[in-house]
Amino acid sequence: MKKIEAIIKPFKLDDVKEALNEIGIKGMTISEVKGYGRQKGHKEIYRGAEYVVDFIPKVKLEIIVEAEQVEQVITKIRDAAQTGKIGDGKIFVLPVEEVVRVRTGERGKDAI
Amino acid sequence: MNSADTAFMMIATALVMLMTPGLALFYGGLVRSKNVLSTIMQSFVCLGLISILWVIFGYSLSFGPDIGGFIGGLDHLWLKGVGLEPSPYADTIPGLIFCAFQLMFAIITPALITGAFAERMKFSAFMIFTTLWATFVYFPVCHWVWGGGWLGNMGALDFAGGTVIHINSGAAALVTAMFLGKRRGYGKEAFHPHNLPMTILGAGILWFGWFGFNAGSALSAGKTAALAFFTTQIATGAALLSWTFAEWIFQKKPTTLGAASGAVAGLVAITPAAGFVGPIPAVIIGGVAGIVCYMAVLLKVKLGYDDALDVVGVHGIGGLWGALATGLFASTFWNPDGANGLFFGNPHQFVVQAIGAFAAIGYSMVVTYIILKITDLVVGVRVDEEQEVQGLDLTQHSEMGYSL
Numbered sequence: 350m351k352k353i354e355a356i357i358k359p360f361k362l363d364d365v366k367e368a369l370n371e372i373g374i375k376g377m378t379i380s381e382v383k384g385y386g387r388q389k390g391h392k393e394i395y396r397g398a399e400y401v402v403d404f405i406p407k408v409k410l411e412i413i414v415e416a417e418q419v420e421q422v423i424t425k426i427r428d429a430a431q432t433g434k435i436g437d438g439k440i441f442v443l444p445v446e447e448v449v450r451v452r453t454g455e456r457g458k459d460a461i
Numbered sequence: 462m463n464s465a466d467t468a469f470m471m472i473a474t475a476l477v478m479l480m481t482p483g484l485a486l487f488y489g490g491l492v493r494s495k496n497v498l499s500t501i502m503q504s505f506v507c508l509g510l511i512s513i514l515w516v517i518f519g520y521s522l523s524f525g526p527d528i529g530g531f532i533g534g535l536d537h538l539w540l541k542g543v544g545l546e547p548s549p550y551a552d553t554i555p556g557l558i559f560c561a562f563q564l565m566f567a568i569i570t571p572a573l574i575t576g577a578f579a580e581r582m583k584f585s586a587f588m589i590f591t592t593l594w595a596t597f598v599y600f601p602v603c604h605w606v607w608g609g610g611w612l613g614n615m616g617a618l619d620f621a622g623g624t625v626i627h628i629n630s631g632a633a634a635l636v637t638a639m640f641l642g643k644r645r646g647y648g649k650e651a652f653h654p655h656n657l658p659m660t661i662l663g664a665g666i667l668w669f670g671w672f673g674f675n676a677g678s679a680l681s682a683g684k685t686a687a688l689a690f691f692t693t694q695i696a697t698g699a700a701l702l703s704w705t706f707a708e709w710i711f712q713k714k715p716t717t718l719g720a721a722s723g724a725v726a727g728l729v730a731i732t733p734a735a736g737f738v739g740p741i742p743a744v745i746i747g748g749v750a751g752i753v754c755y756m757a758v759l760l761k762v763k764l765g766y767d768d769a770l771d772v773v774g775v776h777g778i779g780g781l782w783g784a785l786a787t788g789l790f791a792s793t794f795w796n797p798d799g800a801n802g803l804f805f806g807n808p809h810q811f812v813v814q815a816i817g818a819f820a821a822i823g824y825s826m827v828v829t830y831i832i833l834k835i836t837d838l839v840v841g842v843r844v845d846e847e848q849e850v851q852g853l854d855l856t857q858h859s860e861m862g863y864s865l
């Protein structure tokens with residue numbers, strides 16, 4: 350099992366969610382986060398003075414999938430979240446040792 | 462006595478009163494959220510403090526019998542002799558209404574200065590400073606221009622307080638900003654305004670109240686009030702646009718704060734001229750004010766002092782331009798009781814305007830410095846570092862503006 354963490358632009362969240370629904374991804378966790386990469390921050394102007402804001406708002410998705418689904422999920426997220434402009438985000442894949450469903454106690458694949 | 466004038470002046474007085482809470486919102490939105498209440502308080506408390514000083518001796522020092530052209534006498538202590546009969550200053554309204562109208566001006570002037578030392582002055586120091594400043598700077602300068610003092614006698618034109626209020630507070634702002642020093646982190650971290658919609662609302666209330674400020678300065682509901690009302694609107698509109706476009710050109714984006722700042726700059730600049738100039742000069746005065754004040758604010762960054770909310774750039778420079786412009790554009794065609802300016806064949810008026818403006822700047826700066834020195838010796842003007850980081854709302858007032 351793998352955990353996929355994707356940092357995307359907030360306005361792309363709905364597109365990504367729909368794309369993942371199409372391939373049967375049943376659940377995900379999202380959070381509003383802030384950060385920057387090569388894009389750096391943006392500029393704000395107050396009375397002629399410019400301030401650079403380092404951290405810009407993003408959305409982070411966390412999805413647990415079986416290993417064989419990883420490539421498909423990555424492709425779907427990438428296609429849906431891409432605008433071609435700087436700051437589109439990143440996708441990370443992490444190993445997951447165990448999953449437990451709290452309600453039933455199911456483990457592993459059944460608990461996803 | 463005239464009922465129409467009396468009714469008009471009561472409404473104008475109430476409009477000017479509303480400017481001070483408007484200013485509190487304007488300034489309050491521009492500071493960081495940890496200082497919103499302390500900033501609002503510094504304006505709001507003036508409604509109490511100055512009202513009481515005014516009753517005890519303020520009106521008398523401003524409008525009492527002239528002593529050497531410099532200050533009013535003490536004949537009207539506790540408003541002795543000020544009542545329901547007209548005063549020598551306005552012969553168609555009760556003396557108390559004239560007194561109340563002038564009180565509103567005395568309230569907002571020290572409140573304007575607070576933008577310069579925002580986010581770092583002790584409340585106790587602020588109260589002492591404001592009491593002394595009103596007494597030794599505002600009341601005398603008010604007397605010079607309107608109370609029978611030397612500037613008024615020399616023929617200086619100041620319709621609604623360009624010199625008395627804006628140049629005076631702007632000069633004091635420069636001194637206080639330099640005396641207190643920069644806010645901790647100034648130039649290294651960004652100080653974002655925490656609530657710009659509040660600032661825009663405050664600017665709108667200021668604009669609304671300014672009709673009372675300028676039109677009311679005619680002291681009667683007649684032609685001159687109509688002129689001042691109209692010039693106020695169009696000069697302000699022109700300044701709003703010119704600041705916005707200047708920013709659009711130089712910073713690539715038009716901002717709401719720029720629009721609001723431009724409007725205030727226009728209001729300031731037209732103030733001394735409002736009842737003396739025609740509509741076209743009003744547009745020019747406003748249009749130039751938006752650009753000149755914008756440049757002055759940019760220059761601040763280069764000069765390196767921390768006038769937190771740009772009182773010097775907007776009120777000092779805007780007021781100076783307005784006072785000088787009055788000497789350029791004043792015309793007896795529009796106000797037979799005024800004078801002609803340089804462009805209408807009377808260069809003398811321009812010289813008089815310049816003397817008035819620079820006399821106010823010099824006096825205000827020197828006396829403000831002495832008052833700050835005294836205040837610093839008595840209680841210390843600046844909060845300590847830990848309190849400044851924590852914010853003045855909690856450390857000075859034990860309150861928070863927001864619990865979200």
